[in-house]
Amino acid sequence: MTDLVQLSKDKNVAIITINNPPVNALSPAVAQGIAQAIEQAGKDDGTKAVVLIGGGRTFIAGADIKEFGKITSGKSQRGAGLLPLLLQIEDVRKPVVVAIHGSAFGGGLELAMAGHFRVAAPNAQLGQPEVKLGIIPGAGGTQRLPRLVGVAKAVEMCAEGNPITAQEALRLGLVDHLIEGDLLPGAIAFSREIVGKPALKTRERNDKLGTPSQNSPVFAAAREKAHTKQRGMMAPLAAIDAVEAATRLSFEEGCQVERQLFDKCLFSDQSKALIHAFFGEREVAKIPDVPKETPTLPVNSVAVVGAGTMGGGIAMVFANAGISVLLKEADQPALDRGLANIHKNYQSSVKRGRLTEQSVNERLKLIKPTLSFDDFGKVDMVVEAVFEGMALKKEIFGQLDRVCRPGAILASNTSTLDIDEIASATSRPGAVIGTHFFSPANIMRLLEIVRGQASGKEVIAACMQLSKKLGKVGVLVGNCRGFVGNRMFGPYRREAQFLVEEGATIESVDKALFDFGMAMGPMATGDLAGLDVGWRIRKEYRHLEKPGVRQPFAEDRLCELGRYGQKTGAGWYKYDENRRAIPDPEVNDLVREWAAEAGIAQRKLSSEEIVDRCIYALVNEGARILDEGFALRAVDIDIIYLNGYGFPAYRGGPMWYADTVGLDKVYRRISEFHQQHGELWEPAPLLKRLAQEGKTFAELNREQAVVA
Ligand code: 3H9
Numbered sequence: 001m002t003d004l005v006q007l008s009k010d011k012n013v014a015i016i017t018i019n020n021p022p023v024n025a026l027s028p029a030v031a032q033g034i035a036q037a038i039e040q041a042g043k044d045d046g047t048k049a050v051v052l053i054g055g056g057r058t059f060i061a062g063a064d065i066k067e068f069g070k071i072t073s074g075k076s077q078r079g080a081g082l083l084p085l086l087l088q089i090e091d092v093r094k095p096v097v098v099a100i101h102g103s104a105f106g107g108g109l110e111l112a113m114a115g116h117f118r119v120a121a122p123n124a125q126l127g128q129p130e131v132k133l134g135i136i137p138g139a140g141g142t143q144r145l146p147r148l149v150g151v152a153k154a155v156e157m158c159a160e161g162n163p164i165t166a167q168e169a170l171r172l173g174l175v176d177h178l179i180e181g182d183l184l185p186g187a188i189a190f191s192r193e194i195v196g197k198p199a200l201k202t203r204e205r206n207d208k209l210g211t212p213s214q215n216s217p218v219f220a221a222a223r224e225k226a227h228t229k230q231r232g233m234m235a236p237l238a239a240i241d242a243v244e245a246a247t248r249l250s251f252e253e254g255c256q257v258e259r260q261l262f263d264k265c266l267f268s269d270q271s272k273a274l275i276h277a278f279f280g281e282r283e284v285a286k287i288p289d290v291p292k293e294t295p296t297l298p299v300n301s302v303a304v305v306g307a308g309t310m311g312g313g314i315a316m317v318f319a320n321a322g323i324s325v326l327l328k329e330a331d332q333p334a335l336d337r338g339l340a341n342i343h344k345n346y347q348s349s350v351k352r353g354r355l356t357e358q359s360v361n362e363r364l365k366l367i368k369p370t371l372s373f374d375d376f377g378k379v380d381m382v383v384e385a386v387f388e389g390m391a392l393k394k395e396i397f398g399q400l401d402r403v404c405r406p407g408a409i410l411a412s413n414t415s416t417l418d419i420d421e422i423a424s425a426t427s428r429p430g431a432v433i434g435t436h437f438f439s440p441a442n443i444m445r446l447l448e449i450v451r452g453q454a455s456g457k458e459v460i461a462a463c464m465q466l467s468k469k470l471g472k473v474g475v476l477v478g479n480c481r482g483f484v485g486n487r488m489f490g491p492y493r494r495e496a497q498f499l500v501e502e503g504a505t506i507e508s509v510d511k512a513l514f515d516f517g518m519a520m521g522p523m524a525t526g527d528l529a530g531l532d533v534g535w536r537i538r539k540e541y542r543h544l545e546k547p548g549v550r551q552p553f554a555e556d557r558l559c560e561l562g563r564y565g566q567k568t569g570a571g572w573y574k575y576d577e578n579r580r581a582i583p584d585p586e587v588n589d590l591v592r593e594w595a596a597e598a599g600i601a602q603r604k605l606s607s608e609e610i611v612d613r614c615i616y617a618l619v620n621e622g623a624r625i626l627d628e629g630f631a632l633r634a635v636d637i638d639i640i641y642l643n644g645y646g647f648p649a650y651r652g653g654p655m656w657y658a659d660t661v662g663l664d665k666v667y668r669r670i671s672e673f674h675q676q677h678g679e680l681w682e683p684a685p686l687l688k689r690l691a692q693e694g695k696t697f698a699e700l701n702r703e704q705a706v707v708a
Pocket of ligand 1: 022023025061062063064065066081082103105106107108110129130133136137138139141279282283
């Protein structure tokens with residue numbers, strides 16, 4: 001036995017405990033340890049039953065994801081996997097009771113299903129989340145799960161990847177008993193009760209597998225859903241195929257189909273990208289000069305200044321996390337409008353079944369409207385979310401400096417303005433930081449945490465920790481115009497406009513990027529966010545534009561016509577009363593006229609060029625940001641794009657995507673654009689260097705990690 005797995009005994013019950021912190025990942029060594037323990041317990045005449053349990057905070061969170069990279073890069077061999085171990089457990093002639101707390105995910109649930117009985121702590125979660133990593137269950141999960149929970153639920157769990165609660169698992173028959181109180185003694189007592197009762201092998205249980213006429217609509221509906229909700233992803237469809245195999249073939253044949261599909265997914269670019277995203281999401285929490293041990297400031301109460309769309313959304317984010325919020329506006333009508341919006345948003349969650357009336361009422365009670373700064377002295381943190389104007393922000397921060405207690409965090413939700421200048425309005429710049437939420441704040445997962453020159457480490461650590469509590473992915477960025485996300489989005493949307501001005505239709509630009517996997521095309525995104533936002537910023541910064549350098553104009557012209565996007569019922573598209581986009585040929589004609597006036601030659605543009613121009617504009621700017629040190633690692637940029645800009649997760653983010661294309665190729669293409677379109681396309685020096693050295697952004701991540 002290894003140190004990772006211990007075998008002990010409580011009278012006639014053998015106890016196998018897995019200890020592979022932090023999440024008991026089922027590495028090959030753990031699997032080997034379990035196999036040895038099962039063999040030993042099986043041979044021991046004094047053992048009447050076996051309890052298999054996880055030590056520490058969880059059962060088994062799945063196979064060791066790090067192993068997958070070793071297999072696909074050829075560093076280790078893909079052996080027989082876990083299947084033989086699971087057969088060994090199922091075949092042992094003593095009942096095996098699997099005791100679950102924390103998470104039984106992926107290979108963890110697959111192992112649990114090979115046991116003869118499962119008991120669980122009430123707060124346990126069970127799931128097959130593999131599709132979120134671009135793979136499918138690879139140890140019989142697609143074959144055993146339908147045998148325990150039925151085909152429809154198994155398809156849903158394997159194709160969508162969301163976990164279920166212990167209570168639901170009990171109802172479905174995935175768990176046999178819930179144990180209140182201490183799990184191990186409860187599991188031992190349960191195992192004594194079932195000694196002598198029939199111990200069924202899951203793989204031989206066929207009663208829930210349904211008939212072809214019952215199953216075929218289930219699979220058809222699941223495929224349709226996968227095509228819309230997990231657009232472009234191969235793993236969900238493979239998972240459905242594998243579960244379907246369980247209903248048509250023997251268990252052994254089904255496992256073979258599962259294995260083939262698993263391998264196909266594992267070796268795909270999609271899975272590599274999604275695994276990159278999984279580890280990336282955890283990597284961004286690691287800040288070299290703000291280590292885990294950094295003391296943090298508690299955030300148990302906050303105030304939000306501004307009850308507009310962003311301020312109201314941010315107040316909801318805090319209330320959703322159980323944190324009380326003072327919501328301040330300048331006058332009663334604005335405050336009333338803000339509160340009405342919050343009520344409306346919560347009501348729509350109730351209508352969609354996402355929240356109950358009761359939980360909404362609890363959240364609403366946490367939001368305390370105010371017109372004054374009177375109670376600001378009591379809060380741990382303030383988030384300013386007023387109109388984007390430096391003078392106003394400085395006035396507010398001056399006021400906050402006067403009213404907030406020492407030690408309070410003073411944060412701005414600015415999306416572009418200089419945090420240091422904002423901080424200069426206070427006597428405590430160390431307390432000032434940017435917390436850039438994304439709209440709709442209560443939905444989007446990204447939180448850019450903007451570090452000013454003086455931002456204190458404990459302030460940074462507190463905001464990073466807070467992001468987790470709020471259910472957000474916090475990414476630390478530097479203080480440059482637009483920070484990381486919007487700074488890159490500028491060139492992306494600029495190119496989209498250029499393409500339209502050069503002859504592409506609005507719809508073809510959106511379609512090409514939608515087909516690439518973006519949640520929305522760039523023109524539709526502009527209409528959603530409001531075209532006037534960029535127009536105002538461009539007007540403010542016009543003096544910084546270099547003479548002779550091409551600038552897009554179509555969007556400014558649309559704004560001059562009052563076409564601000566969805567909010568005015570028209571922008572690049574027209575909108576009906578349900579805010580559905582309707583192509584507007586008039587706009588395409590107008591752009592053609594304006595282009596003719598400006599002397600821009602018209603041509604046909606392929607979807608490949610559309611994608612390259614827009615996505616490589618992101619990559620080139622991302623490389624500059626990295627070089628200038630405004631993002632810590634390339635993966636930080638990827639995580640920003642995956643969580644705040646609708647970049648397809650299965651492409652891993654813009655920098656990872658560039659790696660998969662090959663940086664030499666990307667560099668060559670950008671150089672072509674540079675020649676054709678001039679200085680806006682000058683290749684970023686870092687991209688040039690990596691391309692010439694045959695390196696990738698991912699390698700740079702690793703080099704930087706070593707330095708850190
Ligand atoms: C699978 O099982 C395939 C099978 O079908 C078999 C095929 C043959 N492996 O998330 P946290 C690390 S595929 C390796 O911060 P939390 C994680 O990187 C797998 N490492 O904690 C982090 O490391 P660090 C299916 C893993 O409490 C640390 O553990 N399973 C794994 O917020 C703590 O993680 C899944 O997809 C792993 N499986 O959340 C589940 N899991 O500290 C993936 C975690 O160095 N895991 N780590 O940054 C999760 O969803 C969450 O980690 C969990 C805990 C909910 C369990």
